[in-house]
Amino acid sequence: MLTTPSFEYLLLSPMLIILAAAVIGVLAEAFLDRNHLPVIQLFISVGAILLALIQIYRIKSSSSTSAAIGSVVIDKATIYLQGTILIIGLLALLLISDQEQFVAQASAIPGSREEQESTSKGSIQTEIYPLLSFALAGMMLFTCASDLITLFVALEVFSLPLYLLAGLSRRRRLLSQEAALKYFLLGAYSSAFFLFGAAFLYGISGSVYLVDISSAVSGGYGNDVFVLIGLIFISVGLLFKISAVPFHAWTPDVYQGAPTSVTAFMAAATKVAAFGAILRIFYVVFSPIANQWRPIISVIAIITMVFGSAVAIAQRDVKRMLAYSSIAHAGFILTAVLALNKSGLSAALFYLTTYGLSTLAAFGIITLIRDATGEVTDLNKWAGLGKKSPLIAGSFAFLLLSFAGIPLTSGFIGKFAIFSAAYETGNIAVVVFGVLSSALAAFFYIRVILLMFVAQSQNDSISIAIPSVKSRIAIGATTAATVILGLFPSLLLNITQSFSIFIK
Amino acid sequence: MNTSNNLLYLILIPLLSSAILLLLGRKIDRYGHLIGTLASACSFVIAVVEFFAMKSRDVTQRAVTQKLFEWISVGDFKVDATLLLDQLSICFVLLITGVGTLIHIYSIAYMSHDRDRRRFFAYLNLFIAAMLLLVLGDSYLNLYVGWEGVGLASYLLIGFWxxxxxxxxxxxxxxxxxxxxxxxxxxxxxxxxxxxxxxxxxxxxxxxxxxxxxxxxxxxxxxxxxxxxxxxxxxxxxxxxxxxxxxxxxxxxxxxxxxxxxxxxxxxxxxxxxxxxxxxxxxxxxxxxxxxxxxxxxxxxxxxxxxxxxxxxxxxxxxxxxxxxxxxxxxxxxxxxxxxxxxxxxxxxxxxxxxxxxxxxxxxxxxxxxxxxxxxxxxxxxxxxxxxxxxxxxxxxxxxxxxxxxxxxxxxxxxxxxxxxxxxxxxxxxxxxxxxxxxxxxxxxxxxxxxxxxxxxxxxxxxxxxxxxxxxxxxxxxxxxxxxxxxxxxxxxxxxxxxxxxxxxxxxxxxxxxxxxxxxxxxxxxxxxxxxxxxxxxxxxxxxxxxxxxxxxxxxxFNNAVLVKPGQSLVKTLLNFDYIVIDGLVRLVGALSLDAGQTLRKLQTGYVRSYALLMILGVTALIFTIWLVTL
Incomplete structure (x- = not known):
């Protein structure tokens, strides 16, 4: 006898709205006049995100394990993460909608006449919007999936659009396409690990539901070597997404090759979504056998922090530097995963939000620094930027200070919260390495600040684009958030504390 | 204890006036001094009203407080930004605003030939606000803010010329x-x-x-x-x-x-x-x-x-x-x-x-x-x-x-x-x-x-x-x-x-x-x-x-011989120590990290195959570690 599956549509509505917007966007591509598409697509995407945010607000105190016949769990942490992803998505959308960085026609061969024609015609690849919406929906689902199949589907739903988006840069197209292909190949490779791990866990527990795997883990299978292998393989898939060492190698290439506004979105939102899933899996499923996996994750966290900080020093390209910085930050947030307590979760949520917003702002600013050939990411050419535009250079310097975790920035509060949560649970070694690599990281952040303000400008070809209103809103809001959350962290800390609840 | 909603205005009015005088700059040179004087007078009026209100209350009920916001909350350490007006502070508030207002009026004439008269009044207002905060704070930390504020105002005004x-x-x-x-x-x-x-x-x-x-x-x-x-x-x-x-x-x-x-x-x-x-x-x-x-x-x-x-x-x-x-x-x-x-x-x-x-x-x-x-x-x-x-x-x-x-x-x-x-x-x-x-x-x-x-x-x-x-x-x-x-x-x-x-x-x-x-x-x-x-x-x-x-x-x-001279030679010694030992260490660490970075950077070959190999090596290492852990 079959029972009708029950869905709690209200709880699913934020995701459904974004998915619907993506589908409508695709239809619009097919049927509407190309000249109006940019406005229509932007309108659909922004409207959907705003609508979804309203729904998030409406369900902010709900929780349910049966929203979609057990495949999705809506709890406080999910709602917080989804809200964060939506806000990041909204701000990233404002940056992305400045189409200038995107290729006019993606299918044209780089350097061909066809490309030149479509560029001079001013064509625009408006598929970006539905792709972004699909990615957003996938990320949201990723944070709340409670079975391995849904988790995998969500992973692919948000990854595939990102692979495509990475290849759409208008300038240096070969580099961009190479980045996209690398991202795709390695992403597929890591997905295979993930699936392999899922198979192991299914083999042990006979179920793909996290709740069943969790009871299998705590019910005597905990020491089974297959559980541990499954855990490692699943982790590889997830650690790849957050770019933890040694699964990070794609990050610098992709961050550099992708259009900068897409990089901003990837860096900020993917981290939130992937960490959402990691936190859920480790907090909900594998916490009973923490002693088995803590050493591994500790080592990965330490290597990630130290490696990211050390290699960032040697970078000459600002986007690559931020890529390594994002690797180091992944290590910092992993520290919170080790804490396995409420303050660790709360700290991670806080860190993800503030890091996401600061990252958006930083990449947003990079889009403004240009010369005749487009964006200038060579750090040597940034010399003397402080004289040219004190406001832009000052904001960028402030964001770098936040990444470095200097007090009075949100970055400091985030690091402080994470390290103190980890310290409480006795992971002193990790905290020591974390603080040391923060110091190391400060070295290259401050080097950039010195470069901008102290060094003499080498050439005058560099100029600062006047940001559009949309970019201005995005950069301004995210920079302001970095300042405000540094001065009044309790505004957000109170929220993350009350939202740091996972349910099974 | 009674609460009041007016204490904030005592400080806020001169503070705002000071900000206005400084931010609007030369545009309001012609009447800036009037704004400053008026702000001080407003505070004085509030002070007088508060004084009579206080006087009419019973002796045990005289002190009033106003909580502005939660200022610091770290673990067990909580400090609220709270103002306290009691019998002691009202004496000061009346003195500061009363004499302060008189001196504002005096300064209108005294400084009339000075082209920076507006700035002078901005600093005077800043002083009034800071001094009021000093005597109205309900904790030593709040007092400290005012204490530093008056120090700043004093510095600015001594060095006005x-x-x-x-x-x-x-x-x-x-x-x-x-x-x-x-x-x-x-x-x-x-x-x-x-x-x-x-x-x-x-x-x-x-x-x-x-x-x-x-x-x-x-x-x-x-x-x-x-x-x-x-x-x-x-x-x-x-x-x-x-x-x-x-x-x-x-x-x-x-x-x-x-x-x-x-x-x-x-x-x-x-x-x-x-x-x-x-x-x-x-x-x-x-x-x-x-x-x-x-x-x-x-x-x-x-x-x-x-x-x-x-x-x-x-x-x-x-x-x-x-x-x-x-x-x-x-x-x-x-x-x-x-x-x-x-x-x-x-x-x-x-x-x-x-x-x-x-x-x-x-x-x-x-x-x-x-x-x-x-x-x-x-x-x-x-x-x-x-x-x-x-x-x-x-x-x-x-x-x-x-x-x-x-x-x-x-x-x-x-x-x-x-x-x-x-x-x-x-x-x-x-x-x-x-x-x-x-x-x-x-x-x-x-x-x-x-x-x-x-x-x-x-x-x-x-x-x-x-x-x-x-x-x-x-x-x-x-x-x-x-x-x-x-x-x-x-x-x-x-x-x-x-x-x-x-x-x-x-x-x-x-x-x-x-x-x-x-x-x-x-x-x-x-x-x-x-x-x-x-x-x-x-x-x-x-x-x-x-x-x-x-x-x-x-x-x-005396100060020169006992404090300044020894202080200077101490500073010189410390500077040398800082330059040779501390900076040396930092430079060494910097150079080492740079070398490490340059070396590790070579891992980033740009070839997908080597990235994938790196991942495989990583997974192998992880499995090996877990094998060690569970052994």
């Missing part, structure tokens, strides 16, 4: 000397937090009874250090004389009536600490006594009218500090002297400003003489202030100073007799040097060189505040002592136990007679020396004693 390098240096000197005191206050706050876990006045008061003696002494001494810095007490007094570089209204408001008395406020406010820390309390008395004599002696030798008045301020604050050291009975009299001093000293500074205004900014009294008949109003108002400060009955200073001498003499033990006698000697010297100022300025032969234009009387806007302050110099002492009104008013805050002297060693009348005698002796000496011809260049053939006094009893030389 910073186009003259020596004025800028004077500002810097004041700032540095104050920093030493501020350091004491910050350590005191830390000690309170470490020992009591709270920094609010009420919280510290509750814990003080049961705290260890040594902790209380340490806190008391640190608070005293803070008071010494802000109130120009020995050994941090050297900045006040130089601070006279600021425009005269600033000297009147900040360096006579209000800011320099913040130290007295701090000690009176911390009565619950000093009352149970006798060692610290004894130090307070000693510092007060030393400074009151020190200032008086320096005052005898100064030819610069403002520096003479500054020395006198130092000395009078010495009296107040001495009174606060006398325990529960003394606090109220310290505050009383503070208030009367606020009137007569501010009045005299304004008078001095008026003389300078009429004499082309000449400050050397040897170039004055016989000004009385040219500036009758200044002469009369300054004269009333003079009678008040030397303590002639029935003027204000007589009541307040007499009370301090009386309380000191009746203090238990031999300390009482010693400090009381010193205070009496100080009163005689005060009478001498103030008579000297009076005689050299307003009487005697006319010694100014530029005969072409005679001194002229001050304009109305300058004269009016002088008259009001002179009225205050006449009647405040009488008002405060009538029916012990001020003592009773302040009792719930500074003397809740209602302590009194057990034994009256000397009767009030005999002490008054002794004090008046001392004053008469001082005046007589001055009259003998200065009613005759005064040379218009300071004579060289003077006693060693006078030479020392002229050089401020060698305080700068």
């Amino acid at each position: 910073n186009q003259k390098p020596e004025y800028a240096t004077a500002a810097k000197k004041a700032f540095v000397a104050n920093r030493i005191g501020d350091f004491g206050l910050s350590i005191a706050v830390m000690l309170m937090f470490a020992n009591f876990g709270t920094v609010t006045f009420s919280g510290v008061a509750n814990h003080a009874e049961s705290a260890s003696r040594s902790a209380l002494t340490a806190i008391g001494l640190m608070l005293l250090l803070a008071a010494c810095g802000k109130s120009a007490q020995f050994p941090l007094q050297s900045w006040l004389g130089d601070a006279m570089a600021g425009p005269t209204p600033v000297s009147a408001l900040i360096h006579a009536a209000t800011m320099v008395t913040a130290g007295v406020y701090l000690i009176a406010r911390s009565n619950f600490i000093f009352d149970v820390a006798p060692t610290a309390q004894m130090m307070v008395m000693i510092i007060g006594a030393i400074t009151l004599l020190f200032g008086a002696i320096v005052g005898m030798a100064k030819d610069d009218i403002k520096k003479a008045l500054a020395a006198s301020t130092m000395s009078q604050i010495g009296y107040m500090i001495l009174a606060t050291g006398l325990g529960p009975v003394g606090y109220a009299f310290a505050i009383m002297h503070l208030l009367t001093h606020g009137f007569f000293k501010a009045g005299m500074f304004l008078g001095a400003g008026s003389v300078m205004h009429g004499m082309h900014d000449e400050v050397n009294m040897r170039k004055y003489g016989g000004i009385g008949k040219f500036m009758p109003l200044t002469f009369v108002t300054f004269g009333l202030g003079y009678l008040a400060i030397i303590g002639v009955p029935p003027f204000a200073g007589f009541y307040s100073k007499d009370k301090i001498i009386e309380t000191a003499l009746n203090h238990e033990g031999s300390a009482g007799l010693i400090f009381g006698s010193l205070a009496l000697i100080g009163a005689a010297i005060t009478a001498f040097y103030m008579s000297r100022v009076m005689l050299m300025t307003f009487f005697g032969n006319e010694r100014w060189t530029n005969r072409a234009d005679e001194p002229h009387e001050a304009p109305f806007l300058m004269a009016a505040p002088m008259v009001v302050l002179a009225l205050g110099s006449i009647c405040t002492g009488f008002l405060f002592t009538r029916g012990e009104s001020l003592v009773n008013w302040l009792r719930p805050v500074v003397n809740p136990a209602g302590e009194q002297h057990l034994v009256e060693h000397y009767s009030a009348t005999s002490i008054s007679i002794a004090a008046i005698t001392a004053v008469l002796i001082g005046v007589a000496f001055a009259a003998i020396k200065y009613l005759k011809q005064v040379p218009n260049i300071a004579p060289d053939n003077v006693s060693v004693f006078t030479k020392f006094a002229r050089k401020d009893l060698l305080q700068d030389e």
Whole structure:
């Protein structure tokens, strides 16, 4: 006898709205006049995100394990993460909608006449919007999936659009396409690990539901070597997404090759979504056998922090530097995963939000620094930027200070919260390495600040684009958030504390 | 405790006005001073309203608070930004806003030729806001914010004419000397937090009874250090004389009536600490006594009218500090002297400003003489202030100073007799040097060189505040002592136990007679020396004693030898250490990391196949580790 599956549509509505917007966007591509598409697509995407945010607000105190016949769990942490992803998505959308960085026609061969024609015609690849919406929906689902199949589907739903988006840069197209292909190949490779791990866990527990795997883990299978292998393989898939060492190698290439506004979105939102899933899996499923996996994750966290900080020093390209910085930050947030307590979760949520917003702002600013050939990411050419535009250079310097975790920035509060949560649970070694690599990281952040303000400008070809209103809103809001959350962290800390609840 | 919603506006109005004056800049040069004056007057009106509201309430219900926001919340450490207006702070609020407003009005005329008058008013407003925050904070941390704020305003105003390098240096000197005191206050706050876990006045008061003696002494001494810095007490007094570089209204408001008395406020406010820390309390008395004599002696030798008045301020604050050291009975009299001093000293500074205004900014009294008949109003108002400060009955200073001498003499033990006698000697010297100022300025032969234009009387806007302050110099002492009104008013805050002297060693009348005698002796000496011809260049053939006094009893030389020189060589050594060892280490780490980065960077070949290989190696390593862990 079959029972009708029950869905709690209200709880699913934020995701459904974004998915619907993506589908409508695709239809619009097919049927509407190309000249109006940019406005229509932007309108659909922004409207959907705003609508979804309203729904998030409406369900902010709900929780349910049966929203979609057990495949999705809506709890406080999910709602917080989804809200964060939506806000990041909204701000990233404002940056992305400045189409200038995107290729006019993606299918044209780089350097061909066809490309030149479509560029001079001013064509625009408006598929970006539905792709972004699909990615957003996938990320949201990723944070709340409670079975391995849904988790995998969500992973692919948000990854595939990102692979495509990475290849759409208008300038240096070969580099961009190479980045996209690398991202795709390695992403597929890591997905295979993930699936392999899922198979192991299914083999042990006979179920793909996290709740069943969790009871299998705590019910005597905990020491089974297959559980541990499954855990490692699943982790590889997830650690790849957050770019933890040694699964990070794609990050610098992709961050550099992708259009900068897409990089901003990837860096900020993917981290939130992937960490959402990691936190859920480790907090909900594998916490009973923490002693088995803590050493591994500790080592990965330490290597990630130290490696990211050390290699960032040697970078000459600002986007690559931020890529390594994002690797180091992944290590910092992993520290919170080790804490396995409420303050660790709360700290991670806080860190993800503030890091996401600061990252958006930083990449947003990079889009403004240009010369005749487009964006200038060579750090040597940034010399003397402080004289040219004190406001832009000052904001960028402030964001770098936040990444470095200097007090009075949100970055400091985030690091402080994470390290103190980890310290409480006795992971002193990790905290020591974390603080040391923060110091190391400060070295290259401050080097950039010195470069901008102290060094003499080498050439005058560099100029600062006047940001559009949309970019201005995005950069301004995210920079302001970095300042405000540094001065009044309790505004957000109170929220993350009350939202740091996972349910099974 | 009652709450009020108006306290914030006391501070906010001048603060906003200051911001407006600074941000709008030259655009509002024409009427900026009016905005500033109006802001100060608004605060004064609120203060008066709050005062009468407070007066109408029952004695136990008088204090009001207003919580602004939760300021710091770290673990167990919670500090709210809360304002507290009680019987003690209202005295200060009225003084600050009242005298402050008068001085704003005075400055409109005094600064009318200065092209930066708007900026001047912005700083004055900033000062008023910061000083109000200082006296309205309900915790030491809130007080500290105001404390630093007034330091900043003082620095800005001393150096207002910073186009003259020596004025800028004077500002810097004041700032540095104050920093030493501020350091004491910050350590005191830390000690309170470490020992009591709270920094609010009420919280510290509750814990003080049961705290260890040594902790209380340490806190008391640190608070005293803070008071010494802000109130120009020995050994941090050297900045006040130089601070006279600021425009005269600033000297009147900040360096006579209000800011320099913040130290007295701090000690009176911390009565619950000093009352149970006798060692610290004894130090307070000693510092007060030393400074009151020190200032008086320096005052005898100064030819610069403002520096003479500054020395006198130092000395009078010495009296107040001495009174606060006398325990529960003394606090109220310290505050009383503070208030009367606020009137007569501010009045005299304004008078001095008026003389300078009429004499082309000449400050050397040897170039004055016989000004009385040219500036009758200044002469009369300054004269009333003079009678008040030397303590002639029935003027204000007589009541307040007499009370301090009386309380000191009746203090238990031999300390009482010693400090009381010193205070009496100080009163005689005060009478001498103030008579000297009076005689050299307003009487005697006319010694100014530029005969072409005679001194002229001050304009109305300058004269009016002088008259009001002179009225205050006449009647405040009488008002405060009538029916012990001020003592009773302040009792719930500074003397809740209602302590009194057990034994009256000397009767009030005999002490008054002794004090008046001392004053008469001082005046007589001055009259003998200065009613005759005064040379218009300071004579060289003077006693060693006078030479020392002229050089401020060698305080700068002392500071130089004991603090500055050793400090500089210490700094040089540290700098070298920093450069070679610390920086060397940092450079080494930097170079090593750079090398490491360059090496590790080679992992990033750009080939997907090597990335995938890296991942496989990673997974293998992980599995190997887990195998080790589960082994």
